[in-house]
Amino acid sequence: MIDVRDAARAHLLALSTPAVPGRDKRFIISAKSFTWKEFVELYRKERSGLKDRLPRENLEQGFGQTSAPLDIEFAKGVLGMKEYIKWEETALAALDAALVLEKK
Structure with missing residues (x-):
């Protein structure tokens, strides 16, 4: 799970980071496995x-x-992403949004 704000930050960092070997790899962006x-x-x-x-x-x-074990070290090393929005905040926001849609 990733918060859209973390995804946006990762995109901006990827666009502004100088080229490095292995840059053609995908970045795993997530606070933790759960x-x-x-x-x-x-x-x-x-x-x-x-x-x-x-x-x-x-x-x-x-x-x-x-669970899906995630290796976020590449994103940490290349993009410098060490802090994320807490997964609990993201999960609760997703649930609340789904409940609003359910009422429509």
């Missing part, structure tokens, strides 16, 4: 009114792969 269980726990805690709509126990059992 699991779907972490998402559900965050939503359950911060949006308790939705708890009946969220998956219950054994969430990890329902998914094959529960």
